[in-house]
Amino acid sequence: MPSNPLLHFITKAINLQDIKVINYDFITDSEILIELENKHKEGExxxxRNTKVTVHQNHWHIVRDIPLSYYQVFxxxxxxxxxxxxxxxxxxxxxSFIKTRRSYTKRLASKVVGEVLETNVENVARKNRMTVSEIETLLKEYEADLLSERPRKIKKLGIDEITQLKGGKNYAAVLVDLDTRKPIALLEKRNKAVIAEYLFSLGSEILEQIEEVSIDLWKQR
Ligand SMILES: [Zn+2]
Structure with missing residues (x-):
């Protein structure tokens, strides 16, 4: 068992709320597996809404996280x-840091999506030591999550293109809340009809709040 100061250091370094590192293992020269424990002993x-509960079963699973220095983190x-x-x-x-049924942390998903919007899928796959198909799966799940968490308020809307993915499902446009810089939808086509269909689906209450739209489609990169 590694020493406590070292575990304490890794707990600080990975910086996840309410989490304590209890063990770690270098799986390869570039991959580290970090074992976590939730500091909360109880759930609601x-x-x-009762908080008097007992642990019924433990369900251990492995999720991918953002890299730590040169290490790929699991x-x-x-x-x-x-x-x-x-x-x-x-x-x-x-x-708090993983969505149900996802094999990666929320912060890795945000990082990958942000990078895909800046560059392209192949680059992001290489940089994060993931395969193109893993990135595509992540984008697909991200799209589903965005659809189920519709925005409640948008003031400034940005519409931007995404570099086409090779094979599999193609995403062509992203709608961004320019105030929070967060994507609100990934769309498979970047034509007016598809974008209009999505916007109408948000309902007039949300559409009426939009004050500004910035369109950056078909920009040369
Ligand atoms: Zn109950």
Missing amino acids: CPHC LKVNRRQFKCKKCKKVFSEKL
């Missing part, structure tokens, strides 16, 4: 299943 029952995470002492229902805990 989503059914009856996190070994326990998404515990709790049993509520009051209503006896079983539920999985929510982890």
Whole structure:
């Protein structure tokens, strides 16, 4: 077992909220596996809001994270299943840094999407030591997440192109909230009809708030 100061250092270095590093292992010369523990001992029952729970089962799984120096980082995470002492229902805990059923952290997804918008998929795959198909999967899941988390308010809307992906599903345009710099939708086509269809789907309440639209389609890179 590694020393406590070293584990403490890695806990600081990976900088995830409410998480403690309990072990690590260099899998290869360039890959490190970091084992985490959630500092919260208890969870809140989503059914009856009771906080008196017991651990029902441990579910360890491995997710990819942003690189640490030269190392590709994999996190070994326990998404515990709790049993509520009051209503006896079983539920999985929510982890603030990973979306349910994703094999990577939220911050890796944001980093990859940001980089894809700046350069292209092949570059981003190389830089993050991922395959093109892993990047495509991530983009596809990101698109689904964006669709389920529709924006509530947009004042300045940006429409930009994405370099076409090779093979698989192609994304052609991204809509960005220019105030937060966050993407709000990835679209497969960059023509007016597709963009208009998405915008209308947001509803008039949101559309009426938009004060400014900046379009940067078909820009030469
Ligand atoms: Zn309950």
